[in-house]
Amino acid sequence: MAADTQQARGVAIVTGAGSGIGRAAALALLEDGWRVVLAGRRAAPLEEVAALAPDAACVRAVPTNVADEASVAALFQAAVQAFGRVDLLFNNAGTSATSPIDELSLERWQAVVDVNLTGMFLCLREAFRVMKVQTPRGGRIINNGSISATTPRPQSIAYTATKHGVAGLTKTASLDGRAFDIAVGQIDVGNALTGMAERMARGVLQANGETAAEPLMDVRIVGESVRYMANLPLEANVMFHTVMATKMPFAGRG
Secondary structure (H helix, E strand, O other): OHHHHHHHHOEEEEEOOOOHHHHHHHHHHHHOOOEEEEEEOOHHHHHHHHOOOOOHHHEEEEEOOOOOHHHHHHHHHHHHHHHOOOOEEEEOOOOOOOOOHHHOOHHHHHHHHHHHHHHHHHHHHHHHHHHHHOOOOOEEEEEEOOHHHOOOOOOOHHHHHHHHHHHHHHHHHHHHHHHHOEEEEEEEEEOEOOOOOOHHHHOEEOOOOOEEOOOOEOHHHHHHHHHHHHOOOOOOOOOEEEEEOOOOOOHHHO
């Protein structure tokens, strides 16, 4: 029975899988019978997540730098070698930089662009290359856009610019994927309790210049959202899915 479930659910690659949203999504997929390839820069956190899998045969940890073209290609090759195909990419890896515009170095700007935009493109491109030629053809890609893909925070120009760019990747790839049965959508997450977002509870700069604490939601809720999107049949697609703490600033950032 377990093998049948795994076959039905398919094979997923999750980037940024060692912590936060990626970890929550990977665990949700593993619990649901997916075979999951965990990607991230550091091996130790990936192995910690892999150790939580219900079935060790259904998970692989592949240290990956998404900003490096060869590393991304090796990730997808490892997934195909281990499980034969790729049915889902959760394109999640990201980084941020909080800084006034005039104090943001070119080096830090470029680092954010390399991971959040170029890295997401490289993973998306490799997923297309695999999904177009496998049998059965096709698959699903879910890009992590963040609510900053539509609504910025103060002092977040690098992060916001790249996340706006992710929305462009999602829309264009969804069109280009139609001919090959590749469904592309985006999840925009607001204030989930992760290492990156825990500072929200201590107080962050608001649009009106004040500093205020913000509510957060359990990151497992995000994992459930990814699982829902992942399990749709390929003839249906959630183009944009926003999940957030109910009382956080978003509509008008207030």
